[in-house]
Amino acid sequence: MILNSLSLCYHNKLILAPMVRVGTLPMRLLALDYGADIVYCEELIDLKMIQCKRVVNEVLSTVDFVAPDDRVVFRTCEREQNRVVFQMGTSDAERALAVARLVENDVAGIDVNMGCPKQYSTKGGMGAALLSDPDKIEKILSTLVKGTRRPVTCKIRILPSLEDTLSLVKRIERTGIAAITVHGRKQEERPQHPVSCEVIKAIADTVSIPVIANGGSHDHIQRYSDIEDFRQATAASSVMVARAAMWNPSIFLKEGLRPLEEVMQKYIRYAVQYDNHYTNTKYCLCQMLREQLESPQGRLLHAAQSSQEICEAFGLGAFYEETTQELDAQRARLSAKTSEETGEPAEDTSGVIKMAVKFDRRAYPAQITPKMCLLEWCRREKLAQPVYETVQRPVDRLFSSIVTVAEQKYQSTLWDKSKKLAEQAAAIVCLRSQGLPEGRLGEESPSLHKRKREAPDQDPGGPRAQELAQPGDLCKKPFLALGSGEESPLEGW
Numbered sequence: 001m002i003l004n005s006l007s008l009c010y011h012n013k014l015i016l017a018p019m020v021r022v023g024t025l026p027m028r029l030l031a032l033d034y035g036a037d038i039v040y041c042e043e044l045i046d047l048k049m050i051q052c053k054r055v056v057n058e059v060l061s062t063v064d065f066v067a068p069d070d071r072v073v074f075r076t077c078e079r080e081q082n083r084v085v086f087q088m089g090t091s092d093a094e095r096a097l098a099v100a101r102l103v104e105n106d107v108a109g110i111d112v113n114m115g116c117p118k119q120y121s122t123k124g125g126m127g128a129a130l131l132s133d134p135d136k137i138e139k140i141l142s143t144l145v146k147g148t149r150r151p152v153t154c155k156i157r158i159l160p161s162l163e164d165t166l167s168l169v170k171r172i173e174r175t176g177i178a179a180i181t182v183h184g185r186k187q188e189e190r191p192q193h194p195v196s197c198e199v200i201k202a203i204a205d206t207v208s209i210p211v212i213a214n215g216g217s218h219d220h221i222q223r224y225s226d227i228e229d230f231r232q233a234t235a236a237s238s239v240m241v242a243r244a245a246m247w248n249p250s251i252f253l254k255e256g257l258r259p260l261e262e263v264m265q266k267y268i269r270y271a272v273q274y275d276n277h278y279t280n281t282k283y284c285l286c287q288m289l290r291e292q293l294e295s296p297q298g299r300l301l302h303a304a305q306s307s308q309e310i311c312e313a314f315g316l317g318a319f320y321e322e323t324t325q326e327l328d329a330q331r332a333r334l335s336a337k338t339s340e341e342t343g344e345p346a347e348d349t350s351g352v353i354k355m356a357v358k359f360d361r362r363a364y365p366a367q368i369t370p371k372m373c374l375l376e377w378c379r380r381e382k383l384a385q386p387v388y389e390t391v392q393r394p395v396d397r398l399f400s401s402i403v404t405v406a407e408q409k410y411q412s413t414l415w416d417k418s419k420k421l422a423e424q425a426a427a428i429v430c431l432r433s434q435g436l437p438e439g440r441l442g443e444e445s446p447s448l449h450k451r452k453r454e455a456p457d458q459d460p461g462g463p464r465a466q467e468l469a470q471p472g473d474l475c476k477k478p479f480l481a482l483g484s485g486e487e488s489p490l491e492g493w
Contacts, residue, residue, distance in 0.1 A: 007082060008109050008151050010179035010210035010238055013037040014227060014252050017214060017242035018087040018113065018155070021283055025062070025075045026270035028084060031245060033266070035252035038083050040240075043113045044074055045126070046090040049099045054106075059330050060274055063106045070417070075274065076106050085109040085153070089116070091125035091136065093143040100148040109178070110150050112140060115157040117187045128157055128187040134171055141175035151178035155214070157187050158199045165199060166206050173207045181212040181240055191218045191243070200234035210237035217243035224254055246287050264288055265314055271307065272316075272323050277362060278307040285310070305442035306363060332356035332413045352402060352409040353433050358416065359424035368439040370427035377436055378405060386430070388423045401426040 016023065016031040016039040023042035031039050052065040052073050065074040076084055086107040090096040100110045114137065116127030123129075130137050137154075144152045154177060159165040172180060182203055184195040195215040204211040213236035220230045221244040231239045244251045249267070250258040264285055271281040282304060289298050300313035311320035335356065359370065374386055383406050390401040398415035401422035410433060412425035428438055437443040 008038065008085070008178065010038075010153070010212060013212075013238040015212060015238055015240040016040060016245055016249075016252075017240045018043050018085075018111070019242055019246060021280060022246050022287065024276060024280055024284075025077065025080075025274050026267055026276050026281070027246075027249065027284060028080055029077075029270050029274075030249045030263070030267050031252060032080060032083065034250040034258070035254060036245075036249075037238075038085060038108075039080060040085045040087050040111060041074060041076075043087050043089045043116065043121075045124075046088050046092065046095040046099045048073055049088065049102065050095060052102070054102065058334050059327055062274065065103065074103070077274070081106060082108050085111050087111040087113055087155070089113050089121055089124075089126040090140060091130065093136075093140045096140050097143050097147045100144055100150070100152075104148050104150045107150065110144060110148055110152050111181075112144070112152070112154045115155045115181075115183050117157065131156060131159060131168070131187065134168055137168075138171060138175055141172065141177055145176040153177055153179045153181065153212075155181035155183065157183045157185055158196060160186060162199060162202060166202065169203050169207055173209055177209065179210040179212055179237070180207065181214050182236075184213065184215040184234070195219060197230075197233045200236060204235040204237070212236060212238045212240050214240040214242065217241060217245075221251065224251060224256060227251070246284070247290060248288065260288060260292075261314075265316060268311060268314055268316055269319065272311065272320055275327070276307075278304070278310060279362075281307060281310055306440060309442055328356040335413045335415065352411050353429060354411050354413050355429045355432060356413045357425050357428045357432070358412065358414050359421050359428060363440050365439070365441060370424050370431055370438045373437060373439040374403070374405070374427045374430055377431075377434075386427070388426065390419050390422055392419075403427055403430055405430055 014035060014037050016028060016036045018040035020042050023040060028039040028041065048067065049065065052067055055064045055066050057064045057075075060077075062075050062077045064072045067073050074086070084107050086100075086103050086109070088096060088099050088110070090099070090112060096112065104110065113121070113127055114130045116122070118127065121127030121129070125133075125136075130140075141152060141154060154172060156168070156172075159168060169180060169182075180203075182200050184197060184200045185193055195218070197213075200211065200213050211234075213230060213234040216226075216230040216239070220226055220233070221241060227239050227241065241251060248257055248260060248263055250263055267284065267288075268281065270276075282301065285301055286293060289295070289301065292298050293302065297313060301310065304310045304313055308317070308320050311317055364370075371386075378384070378386060387404045388401050389404070390399055392399050393415060398417060399419050399422035400411065400415050401419070402409050402411045403423070403426040410426055410430040412422070412429050414425065416422040416425060431438040
């Protein structure tokens with residue numbers, strides 16, 4: 001048995017709830033800024049996490065858990081290390097333990113979601129489906145308590161009867177967990193149904209471990225003082241806030257809510273600094289704007305198709321340029337340092353125009369790439385077709401490419417995992433050097449769209465393009481949860 005390092009205290013705490021597509025790193029840091037004591041990441045599925053590799057991201061100063069397709073499933077940083085709880089969706093004790101051991105050195109606690117009522121979770125035996133299988137609950141929690149160095153908690157909903165609910169929580173307490181979060185609604189109930197403060201209070205009176213009350217945003221929590229009122233109404237040790245914090249994370253601030261414009265700008269800064277994908281940033285901002293989505297600023301956000309456009313919509317264009325330049329410079333420094341440490345032979349690269357860039361397929365429309373844009377431009381200017389020279393570095397098997405256009409060479413200083421990605425990066429360097437559009441979402445390139453079917457350089461073997469929603473969809477409906485493959489509204493409502 002491993003002795004748990006119980007560094008987290010769950011008494012008298014303000015807690016950011018786990019929320020799908022909301023509880024990523026920028027929102028967690030923002031909640032901490034405004035007074036949250038503990039922050040939960042969005043629920044992440046065990047089957048997805050056990051495929052991930054832990055990667056130290058020296059550019060962003062983060063720890064990333066990266067899937068085989070290079071998507072970052074979970075990103076964290078030193079600032080939240082002692083206050084972030086990793087919530088997983090699981091239906092298997094051994095998988096749960098494998099995930100806990102993967103992340104335990106980078107988080108403060110481990111939580112198991114046993115309350116999500118949505119089909120994507122329950123059909124896999126996860127979430128609220130576990131409530132009907134107390135034996136499995138006991139096995140998962142006992143395995144985690146015995147096998148991980150971090151405090152273990154779980155989040156449940158109430159059962160149809162008070163007797164069954166109290167029987168379950170007493171059994172859960174015997175597993176040795178550090179605290180239990182109770183969403184005061186039944187599995188079939190939704191936010192419009194009243195939260196059962198009396199049931200949460202009965203649970204708090206029954207068990208000796210801390211009880212965290214959840215589900216009060218709809219009826220109870222509109223401002224900071226309401227959080228304490230909800231805690232007293234439920235006799236809970238702490239309160240977990242979901243939607244009220246999603247709408248304005250400064251709900252945790254004792255001095256009162258900050259103006260939404262200020263909160264949103266601060267969120268955007270974190271999103272840019274930590275390379276949050278623009279679709280996630282846009283989704284969270286839409287949740288904050290709510291009824292203001294039809295305002296002039298809401299319409300600008302609605303139309304934004306990149307992090308840069310989001311920043312420009314909120315008057316942060318200069319900040320975006322400055323930050324991205326700093327990140328590119330850091331990438332270049334680290335790349336140069338890596339080259340020196342690996343003892344690569346010096347090359348004569350005089351005359352090669354270089355930038356620290358990478359190709360991110362998610363930032364481009366389906367079937368359009370920088371290589372296609374570059375080829376199209378060369379055709380229009382009656383130049384010879386671009387020529388790519390690509391090499392592989394033996395020490396880590398990464399690739400770098402130089403493209404020659406009109407006798408000028410262009411190269412990214414960042415090495416990539418495949419030949420095709422390296423060539424796309426080289427094309428980006430050439431296009432940006434010439435001030436040309438590279439095909440990113442939101443850029444105008446009408447002639448390219450007309451000819452995209454005949455272009456021979458479409459690179460169909462490159463990374464698969466994700467299916468992009470129409471711009472308005474990002475503001476109107478929930479996204480797909482990582483690893484779920486199903487629509488999932490926010491857990492914790």
